[in-house]
Amino acid sequence: MPKKLNCFPVLFIDYVRNENEPITTLLSRIVARVRLQKLAASAPVSMRTRNGIKKSFVWKVCFALIMAMVAPQAFSACRFAFTSQLLMVSPGTVVIPSDLPVGSELPITTQWNGRGQFTCDYPYPPTGLYTYGNSLTIPLTKAPGFSDVWATGYPGIGVRMYSYITGQPITANPTTTPTLGGPMGGGSPGLYFMYSIISAASNAVRLIKTGDIPSGTFPSTLFATDFAQSAQAPAFGYLWQNSNTRLSTWTLGSFTIASSTPTCSLSTASATFDMGTLPATSFTGGAGVAYPVWAQDQSLISGGCNASTVSMTFAGIAAAAPYSNAFANQGTAKGVALELWQKNGLQAIPNSSTPINFAPQGTGGKYTFSARYLQTAPTVTAGTVNATVTVTVNYK
Known part of the structure; x- marks a missing residue:
């Protein structure tokens, strides 16, 4: 019975x-x-x-x-361990190349000091899966021109954060996780939770160039706050539920910024072409025809250069049209002008604002040029030939 x-x-x-x-x-x-x-x-x-x-x-x-x-379920007792995440930038002084393109990562690494956590009392054997959710708020605005970079307040520097769920940059504010599942730990009753929408990877927080970056001191900057929302366990339901519990803050530590200023120099102040002595009768091509023989190449010698680009412009007296791409003869010979060329490259045009680019040369390197005559009249008369060209070197 x-x-x-x-x-x-x-x-x-x-x-x-x-x-x-x-x-x-x-x-x-x-x-x-x-x-x-x-x-x-x-x-x-x-x-x-x-x-x-x-x-x-x-x-x-x-x-x-x-x-x-x-009846309404009572939540489990939970204890929170708040953590202030301080990301220290290494090295302490960051040298930013002046030619670093906008959108590039700054040449730094970050180190941080752990994650916020809490433990909940749980009377059942800790087996199966637990579920939890959390959110992240960002007290920053998007950097102009970027959808996934947040302005830090320091000119030209933004921060990009990566999600541990998707591995992609965090773009929403606030960002809320879906309900996630994970294995319960073994051993005595009780649950240990860790929350952070930001990935735990060492490169999860990156600084991005968003514009011109001046030298100075980057101030300590709060860029995110984690809030724990809920935790559930098998056979119990909600262990805890509260969307206003701050679990951790994320702060970029202060560091020094030094802009890299490139320098270039020349060890030679001038270069002289020996155009040789030619009979006037050797110019038989007619007006607008270059003499077929080049003078021996000459070079400007580098005194060292740490720039990424070098360019040059050329000033002097241009020959009369239609030969104004050549430099006018300042000697006594008539019917000739002088052409100056980058070796195996472009012609140096008198007073043009369009520069000729060169590969930067270290100490002892050469910026080499070629020169030749240009006949500008049907007949060339004997005399002296000379022209002076002033070269302006630009680098960055």
């Missing part, structure tokens, strides 16, 4: 239990049917396995227990 319950009042529930079904699951199913039952002054409760064999033991399902199951 089924065993009678000793508590009062009770419910009459004749329910079939599946083999190996946890008690908590069974109770949940019982609660689902409680509204269909009528209270009785005294009633037995019996349980049968699916194969119909009656158990000799019966759980005492009291009305008070059922009421506890349907």
Whole structure:
């Protein structure tokens, strides 16, 4: 005969239990049917396995227990360990190349000091999966021209943060995680949680050039705050739920910024071409025809250069049109002008604002030029030939 319950009042529930079904699951199913039952002054409760064999033991399902199951659930006790994430920039003085393109990462690394965490009391064996959610707020605005970089307040420097969920830059503010799952830890009851939408990878926070960066001191800057939202565990439900609990802050530590100023120099102040002595009658091509023989190449010698680009412009007296791409002869010969060329490259045009670019040369390197005559009249008359060209070197 089924065993009678000793508590009062009770419910009459004749329910079939599946083999190996946890008690908590069974109770949940019982609660689902409680509204269909009528209270009785005294009633037995019996349980049968699916194969119909009656158990000799019966759980005492009291009305008070059922009421506890349907009442609002009390959360577990949780203890928070707030962490202030301080990202230290290495090296302490950052030298930023002047030619670093906008959008590039600054040449730094960051080191941080752990993550916020909390522990919740949990009376069941810690097995299965727990779920949790959290959010991140960013007290910054987007850097102009960028969808995934946040302005730090220091001119030309923005911060890009990467999500540990997607591995992609964080673009929303606030950013909220979906409900995530993870394995429960083994051992004694209790749960250990760690929250951070920002990835734990060493390169998860990167500084980006967003414009011109002046030299100076980057001030300590708060750029994100983590808020824990909820945590759930199997067979218990919510361990904790509160969207306003600050778990960690993220701050960039102060560091020094030094703009790299390139320098270039020349060890030679001038270069002279020996155009040789030629008979006037050797110019037979007619006006606009260059003499077929080049003078020996000459070079300006570098005294050292750490720039990424070098360019030159050339000033002097231009020959009369239509030969104004050549330098006018300042000597006594008539009907000739002088052309100056970058060796195996472009022609140096008198007074042009368009520079000729050269590969930067280290100490002793050469910026080499070629020169030749240009006939500017049908007949060339004998005399001296000379022209002076002033070269302006630009680098960055």
